[in-house]
Amino acid sequence: MKSFVCKGDICYSKDKTSLETIKDGYLVCENGVSAGVFSEVPMAYQNLPLLDFTGKLIFPGFIDLHVHAPQYRFRGLGMDLELLEWLDTHTFPEEAKYADKEYAKENYQKFVWEMRRSPNTRACVFGTIHRESTEILMELLAESGLGAFVGKVNMNRNSPDSLREESAEASAAETVRWIQEVSGKYERVKLILTPRFLPSCTDVLLRKLGEIQKEYHLPVQSHLSENRSEVAWVQELFPNSSCYGNAYDSFGLFGGENCATIMAHCVLSGEEEIALMKKRNVFIAHCPESNTNLASGVAPIRRYLQEGMSVGLGSDVAGGTKCSLFFAMAEAVRASKLRWRLQDDSLAPLTIPEVFYMATKGGGAFFGKMGSFEKGYVFDACVLDDRAYGKQAEFTISQRLERAVYLSQDGDIIHKFVDGIQLF
C-alpha cells in the first residue's frame, strides 16, 4: 500500500526559517511520494485509505548525515577525552573487533534496531575497514526498510595494526570489490566512499580513491576541521595544502558536480575552506553533541546558513550518545547559544525552525527530494505520540514540536514510513 492519506497534526519545512503546521490536516501519499498537505482531502484522493493519527504529530523522518554504526555499542563512554585520544583509547580497539563477522552482525543489528525505532528514516553511515562486515551492515539496514548511504572505511596509516589496511593498493582493491558486489543490490541502501579522515589515508590511497570516485561516480563522506589537534596534524601531514579541505580537493574528493560530498563537523574551517565548500556545494554534517562531548568547539552554523550552504545534522554516535536527531536538534540550539554568549555574539543562536529544517529538508537534499511533505517529496514520515509531555490542547503544534525536541524519549515514535512503506 503506497497510496493513502494520513490525518493528524502535521509539521514540515519549506525553507529554513519558517515551519508549516496544520492541525487535523491531511497528508497524501501517492505511490510513495507526497502529494501535499491539505486541510480537507481533495476529491482526487477521497478513495484512498485513511490512516487516522488524530492528535498525533506527523513530521518528515529525520536524516542523520553522520553516524558511525560500529561505535554504537560503547556510546556514552570516554567523554573525558578529546578526539585523537578518544579514537586511540576507545574507538580504534572497538572497530578492530568488526573483523569478526559474528561480532559485527550482533552489534550492527542493535544499531539498526535503535535507528529503526528512532525518528530517523535515513542516514549516512560509517562502517569499518572490513568489507564483509560492512556488507552485513548494509544487508541489515536493507532488511529494516530504512534508507542509508553506507561506507566501507579506508584507513592505511596512523592506526593500530589491528585496524589498518595493508597498503593503499589493498585498500583500494577491497573497495572496488565491495562496489562491484553491492552496487545496485538494494533499493534504499547505497554505497558512499569513506576515507576515514586525512590522517588515516596516505596520499597514494587518496589518489586511488579519487580515481575510484571518478570511475564509479560514488558520493563521498569524511571528516573536516573538527578538533584543534587534528587540524594541526593535517597541516603537518599535508604541508603543501593550504587547508584541510584543499587537501581533499587535490585528490578529487571534495564535492563538485559529479562528487556529492558530506563533510562532518567543520568546526574550525577558515575563510578559504568555507569558500571552497560553498563553491563545491559540500554538505556540512553539523554534529553539535559530539563537538561538545569531545571539546572540539561549536561550528558557525548560522554563518553557513547565511551563506546559503548545504547543512544537515548528524548524531555522530559515538562522539554523540543518542541516535535520535531530536537530541541533535536540542544540542544544536544549546551549543549555538553558548557560542553566541562565549565566543562570537555576531552569530545569533539557532532557532527551532532552523534546526528542524536541518534535520529534515536540509540534510534530506543530499538524498534527493527528501525531508519535506511538499508535493513530489519522497514519503518518509514519523508519527509521534506526545501526550506524555502534557495536555496537547494547551499548546500549538509549533510548541508541541519544540517540546518534543527537548522531551522526546526512545519509543515515542509510534509509526514510521519510508518511501511510502509503513515500517511499524
Place this chain on the structure above:
Amino acid sequence: MKSFVCKGDICYSKDKTSLETIKDGYLVCENGVSAGVFSEVPMAYQNLPLLDFTGKLIFPGFIDLHVHAPQYRFRGLGMDLELLEWLDTHTFPEEAKYADKEYAKENYQKFVWEMRRSPNTRACVFGTIHRESTEILMELLAESGLGAFVGKVNMNRNSPDSLREESAEASAAETVRWIQEVSGKYERVKLILTPRFLPSCTDVLLRKLGEIQKEYHLPVQSHLSENRSEVAWVQELFPNSSCYGNAYDSFGLFGGENCATIMAHCVLSGEEEIALMKKRNVFIAHCPESNTNLASGVAPIRRYLQEGMSVGLGSDVAGGTKCSLFFAMAEAVRASKLRWRLQDDSLAPLTIPEVFYMATKGGGAFFGKMGSFEKGYVFDACVLDDRAYGKQAEFTISQRLERAVYLSQDGDIIHKFVDGIQLF
C-alpha cells in the same frame, strides 16, 4: 522495614574526585541510616532481610538543589528567549494560574509523580506566591515519600498584577502564616524562605524576610548572578550594594551560621561575591542546562570546587527541561567543556566523579548527612536497571555509571528508598 541489606553493583562518593564502586557488594540500612558498604555481609547484619538487586546499579538518590514546581507544565517551551523575557512571556503568566488551588493540585501532582520516578530523592523547590497552593505542593510531596525543602515565593514588585503580592506587609504576613501552619507538619518536607530574586522584592520586604529568618531560623533559597541583563538590573535597583550577593547579605539573607542558604546559578559572580559566598558557606546550585537554555553562560564550577565551596546540581525546571539530575550531570560536563574551549582554558572540564559528587554528597550536605553510603548517612538510594544500554559484563561499574549519565531515560529507576523506606 527500615533495616535490611541490598545486594548489587554499588557506587557512591566519599569525596569530590574519586568514585567508590563495588561489584556484587552489600549495602546495609540500619534504622533508615547506612551502616556502610561491604564485600560480604558482616556478622552483625546477617539476620537482616536481603534485597537482591544483583546486576543492577545502586547509588545514592540525587539531590536537586533548585527546581520550580509550577514551571513543570511548560518545560521545553520558549527556549528561544533569555531570562527576563522568558519570565515575562511564559513563567509569570503560568505561575499566576496557581492562585487556583484546583489547577495547582492537578499540576503539582504531575511534578511530584515525575520527581518520584526520577533518580532524585530530595529537592529544594520553589512554589509560587500563593500560600495555599504551596501548602498543597508540600502535602503532595509528603504523601509521595520524597524529601524536600519547599518555599512559598515572595514577590511584591516588577511582575504582572496577577503575580504580585499587594505589599511588603501582606507578603510578610502571609509568609508568617504559612510558617505557623506548616512548621513541623511533615517529617521530610520542610520550609525554606524564598524571595524570588532581588528584582521581585522591595527593600522593605527583604528587611522583613531577614527578620522572619532570624525569628524562625529558616533556611533561604534564591537566585544569584544568573544572566547579564538581570545582574545589570540588580545594580540599578540596589545602587548602594557592591554586588548582587552583598545586597542579599545586607538584609541577612546570605548564609552564615544560622542562615543556611542556597543560591542558584552564580554564573557571573565576581571576586567579592565569591569571597562572600565562601565566607558564609552559601550553597551554589549549579544549573547547567538552564544556564545554556537561557543563554546565560557557564558558571566557573571548577573554581568553586577548588575553593572548597559547597556546590550541588539543580535541574532548574523549567529553565531546564528534565527533572532527572542524570541529565544535569551530563550538561554540567558538556557546559564545562565549552567553557574551557571557548572562554577560559585555565579551568579544566568537569569529570563524571565530580558531577556525581555534586548530585549526591555535594548537594546532600545542605540536607545533613545525605547523598552518600558512608556509615551514618541517611539511607536514600536508587536502583537502576541499565541492561538496555548494552552488555553489562563489557563495562566496569564506573563506565556503567558514566553511560547512565548519558543514556538513562524516564523509567530506568526500578526501586527507590528514602530514609530507609522503599517507595517502589
